[in-house]
Amino acid sequence: GAVVSQHPSRVICKSGTSVKIECRSLDFQATTMFWYRQFPKQSLMLMATSNEGSKATYEQGVEKDKFLINHASLTLSTLTVTSAHPEDSSFYICSARSRVGQSGGIHFGNGTRLTVT
Amino acid sequence: AQSVTQLDSQVPVFEEAPVELRCNYSSSVSVYLFWYVQYPNQGLQLLLKYLSGSTLVKGINGFEAEFNKSQTSFHLRKPSVHISDTAEYFCAVRGETSGSRLTFGEGTQLTVNP
Numbered sequence: 001g002a003v004v005s006q007h008p009s010r011v012i013c014k015s016g017t018s019v020k021i022e023c024r025s026l027d028f029q030a031t032t033m034f035w036y037r038q039f040p041k042q043s044l045m046l047m048a049t050s051n052e053g054s055k056a057t058y059e060q061g062v063e064k065d066k067f068l069i070n071h072a073s074l075t076l077s078t079l080t081v082t083s084a085h086p087e088d089s090s091f092y093i094c095s096a097r098s099r100v101g102q103s104g105g106i107h108f109g110n111g112t113r114l115t116v117t
Numbered sequence: 118a119q120s121v122t123q124l125d126s127q128v129p130v131f132e133e134a135p136v137e138l139r140c141n142y143s144s145s146v147s148v149y150l151f152w153y154v155q156y157p158n159q160g161l162q163l164l165l166k167y168l169s170g171s172t173l174v175k176g177i178n179g180f181e182a183e184f185n186k187s188q189t190s191f192h193l194r195k196p197s198v199h200i201s202d203t204a205e206y207f208c209a210v211r212g213e214t215s216g217s218r219l220t221f222g223e224g225t226q227l228t229v230n231p
Contacts, residue, residue, distance in 0.1 A: 004160075004176075006160065009158075021174060022212060032219070034219075037208050041224075041226075042223070042224070043207065043221045043222065043223045043224050044161075044207070049218065050157075066134075071152075091158070093160050093161065095219075106219060107160040108153075108160040108162070109160050110159050110160040111158065111159060111160045
């Protein structure tokens with residue numbers, strides 16, 4: 001089955017530094033990737049949608065300058081949290097939509113636990 | 118636009134008991150429906166999905182769900198749960214049109230007790 005690899009699974013960084021999270025589709029081409037944020041005991045909140053080769057579409061209230069998304073190829077999207085602060089600590093999850101089976105072909109990564117100290 | 122309501126935030130049950138996790142949705146267009154499971158500190162794993170056809174959908178780990186269009190519901194059921202089913206369960210919906218996004222419910226924490 002389709003596999004989405006997200007790396008790193010956990011990261012701890014100091015306030016003011018930047019952190020990059022990678023999301024790779026291992027065995028399929030993903031024209032669209034989605035980035036979610038999940039607070040403890042809550043649902044997933046869509047942050048942005050990225051399409052290969054074009055700018056990401058951010059949801060209302062998400063700072064595009066703080067959460068930089070790049071979707072440079074059909075198998076890789078990255079989320080960079082710039083100048084991270086403790087309130088950015090959260091669980092970030094990516095998902096990718098495969099070309100084939102558009103009706104249900106959305107696959108999730110295993111998430112990244114970000115802790116900003 | 119779509120919305121999803123999971124009626125129970127927490128469902129405690131005993132091992133080998135049946136369980137039903139409720140999900141209702143609203144949408145102005147035809148939709149696809151999904152149930153995902155999330156274990157602690159992990160991503161989401163697809164349990165099952167309804168795209169079309171038979172309204173009773175069978176998924177992995179012995180789960181099944183029934184799409185009821187008139188009641189706009191997609192409840193998840195399992196006749197006999199195991200300790201290992203303890204997890205967070207999310208119902209999700211997306212429109213049939215290309216480019217529609219997934220909308221998630223708030224989640225239901227299923228806790229299976231011995």
